[in-house]
Structure formats: structure tokens, C-alpha cells
Amino acid sequence: MSKRVLFYAGFFVLLVIGFFVFLSYKIPEYAHPQTRPISVVQPFSFYNQDGKIVTDKQVAGKVNVVNFFFTTCTSVCPRMNNNLKPIYEQFKNEPGFIILSYTCDPSRDSAARLKRYADSMKVNTDKWIFLTGQKDSLYAMARHSYAIDDPKTDAQNLETDFLHTQLIALVNKRGEVVKVYDGLKPSELKQMPEEIKKLLKE
Numbered sequence: 001m002s003k004r005v006l007f008y009a010g011f012f013v014l015l016v017i018g019f020f021v022f023l024s025y026k027i028p029e030y031a032h033p034q035t036r037p038i039s040v041v042q043p044f045s046f047y048n049q050d051g052k053i054v055t056d057k058q059v060a061g062k063v064n065v066v067n068f069f070f071t072t073c074t075s076v077c078p079r080m081n082n083n084l085k086p087i088y089e090q091f092k093n094e095p096g097f098i099i100l101s102y103t104c105d106p107s108r109d110s111a112a113r114l115k116r117y118a119d120s121m122k123v124n125t126d127k128w129i130f131l132t133g134q135k136d137s138l139y140a141m142a143r144h145s146y147a148i149d150d151p152k153t154d155a156q157n158l159e160t161d162f163l164h165t166q167l168i169a170l171v172n173k174r175g176e177v178v179k180v181y182d183g184l185k186p187s188e189l190k191q192m193p194e195e196i197k198k199l200l201k202e
Contacts, residue, residue: 037176
């Protein structure tokens with residue numbers, strides 16, 4: 001093979017490498033393609049543990065960790081929320097982070113009851129917010145906004161419908177669910193802090 005052919009071959013290789021370096025520098029998404037979100041959070045309005053209205057606009061631009069529980073639960077919920085406590089402790093001073101815990105049992109979980117529960121958890125309710133509201137709206141959020149319960153389970157009879165899930169949604173600043181964790185598996189939740197850090201940098 002002649003020196004000229006080798007020269008042009010080497011030049012072409014360098015040109016291709018340079019092109020891809022340029023793309024990754026000028027277009028970060030090229031080097032780190034965005035995966036499609038699992039779902040997108042729809043507008044909402046619920047009451048927090050202090051009886052004040054919280055809407056999607058108030059949490060927009062923040063990384064959200066979201067779960068559903070009820071205060072009288074003695075099995076899944078206490079374990080799930082206790083597993084979330086280290087996440088709260090790690091990011092409680094981060095202004096761009098918040099935890100939202102919605103009740104599955106709004107007929108019992110009034111704002112006052114959620115307040116007592118929050119106090120028992122010893123958390124700052126500006127950073128870990130407990131929410132209640134209309135049952136159908138709450139369940140729609142779990143199934144259609146956060147994708148932590150099968151939307152096919154929407155019941156014809158709302159009175160008999162009951163939601164009980166151990167899944168936890170991680171939501172980015174754009175209101176997109178990017179990952180769902182099993183709240184009863186500490187091994188899964190150990191991965192969450194690194195994901196949160198990445199989302200906070202976006």
C-alpha cells in the first residue's frame with residue numbers, strides 16, 4: 001500500500017473522529033441520548049398536611065420522589081417510608097428536591113391525620129409533603145401520571161377500588177417519570193441517590 005493511500009486513509013479516520021467529537025461537544029444529547037420518559041405528570045391540585053393547596057406548578061422545576069401510602073397501613077407502607085428516610089436525609093437541604101407522599105385512603109387520611117403522621121416521621125414538611133384529596137383524582141395520579149399502578153385497574157365502583165403499591169416514582173425537573181423503584185428493596189433504592197444527583201444537574 002502506497003504512502004499516499006495510507007495518508008488519505010489516516011486523514012479520513014481523523015476526520016471521522018473529529019466529526020463525532022464535534023457532535024458530542026456541540027450536541028451533548030448526541031453523546032448521552034435521552035431515554036423516553038415512562039410517563040408525564042399531569043396538572044394536579046391536592047391538600048397537604050397543613051390543609052394548604054399544593055399544585056403541580058409549586059413543584060415544577062424540582063426533582064420529585066413520589067409514593068402512595070396510607071397512615072393505617074401496617075405492612076408495606078411503614079417499610080417503604082422508612083426505606084425512603086435515608087433519601088430524605090441525604091437531600092433535605094437540596095432546594096431542587098422534594099418528596100411527595102399521596103394517601104391511598106383519603107376518607108381516613110385527613111390533613112390533620114397526615115400532619116400527625118409527618119410529625120411521627122420527624123421530617124420537614126416543606127421537603128417531604130403529604131397529600132390528600134379526592135379519591136378518584138389521587139388514583140388517577142398513581143395510574144396515569146406516575147405509572148406506579150396499572151391503569152387497567154381503574155374500577156367501575158370507586159367505593160370498592162383500593163390502591164396499594166410499593167412502587168416509587170422518580171420525576172425529573174420537567175415533570176417526567178424517568179424511573180420506578182420497588183420501595184421494599186433497599187438494593188434498588190441505593191441506586192436512587194446517584195440518579196437524583198444526575199437529574200439535579202440537568
